Amino acid sequence: MEISGTQSIHRAIVLLRAIASRGRAGSRLLDLAKHAKLTPPTAHRILRCLVAENIVAQDADTHRYLLGHLVFELGLAAAPQFNLRQIVEPSLRRVAERTGDTAFLIARSGFDTVCLDRKEGAFPIKALTLDVGTRRPLGVGAGGMALLLALADDEIERIVSANATRLKDYGKLNVPILTHMIGRSKQLGYALNDRQETPGVISVGLPVMNRYGPPYAAISVGAISSRMSAERQKEIAAIVKSEVRSLEKRLAEAASA
Template identity: 25%
Template sequence: MSRGSGDGTVGKALEVLEEVANFGRPVRFNDVLAQSRFPKPTLYRLIQTLTNQGMLDFDPERSTYAPGARLVRLAHAAWQQSSLAQVASPYLQELSEQTGETVHLAQLDSAQVLYLDKRNAKQPVEMYSQAGKVGPAYCTGVGKAMMAFLPDAEAEKVIGQQSFHIFTEHTLANAEALKEELAEIREHGYGFDREEHEPGIICVAMPILTERGRLIGAMSVTSTTDRTNLASLEKNVPLLKTAADAISREAQRWSFPDHQKQQATGL
């Protein structure tokens, strides 16, 4: 079932909005229709509503739809108020400068990884991850680092939603293999991407946890097999830990409600 499919008209509209955004370019109605689960009249009505509300923008010359200005404003507000990105920004920059490598910040979005921020290495490398993109959780360092520290029931649910598509010869192929690796990550406190999503791309990743152990995100130091190896990346673990702890403290002071409730109740 698609996310939002059980949430009435609002859920359907958000699903269509996400479909349009995922094209990554202005798109025609028939392109959306070809992949949408909605019949043509329903899809047309939803797109018209989104356009009227400024969530989609229609170009009459090209007959294409794209994310609208209102959506951009909301996304910017969300970045400022509801994610780790703003809090983590100076720590990511410092970590990138210390390591000379690419640094990622991510959160879980349902069963996927949402990249919130990225700081490029001194010598940037082309790779899939970009701020605002979503990626698979089971074959990325940040994804596995986050899944390893979810509560058991939530972890089982997220693992069950993974596709286990084989991207490279190193990709974990099934839930059993993933669970074994997640147990190792919990034991050590950090994990790796061993060219599991993209050939030649490796990383060491660490969860960002509250004082009570609640997961709020993850970060990684990423490089290539042409430039380094996993053993060398692992030497950055102390720097990752320092940055993750600093982000956690700052985030809890800033906006995470469970921490505020615990302080109020003395838990």
């Protein structure tokens, strides 16, 4: 394939990831072009092609871009090969039951994270900070931060720097604040998010380690801050850690089956 062809594919993927990160809100052409470091005409040309293939849809009223139905269909076709959600579901459910709060399964996708699943505990006030399918910059939220904790310092710096301009959309987060939170989380032994995009909610998380390379998933728990004393943060982290270690064994067995 010619270099120009591979470059176009790369640009299209960057645009798709940006559109996915906005969810149902959709994305404006100018914002997408800026994110992908493209001129608006170039971004529009690529998007027009993606719309023609039903990979991207454009809202008739707002003219914002959203993921098209072909993405959903392709996801259904790929699901049997990537059954991480199915394998993790019992662990995620137990975490929610034992804590009484909301448990999230977060997966890495390049320099982003995706919420793959969510289970609600019995406590009546829910911390529903993420919907399934939500994309955010890697490092945002306890799950995203947990995925960074197992990486080398230079890799963490590279990822945080690459996401720097996007952090401000999440509770006025910035590189110095996130770097401080990562350092504190390393000392604690689990990711602690107590000052990001959802006021009144605190979350903790741990990565699901991968024996073949960097972790690709994490489990986090979010609760209203009045339920998240320092002592309870440790208790929840211990519950998550217990499930994560058991889960790592099951994933290793599934990979070698």
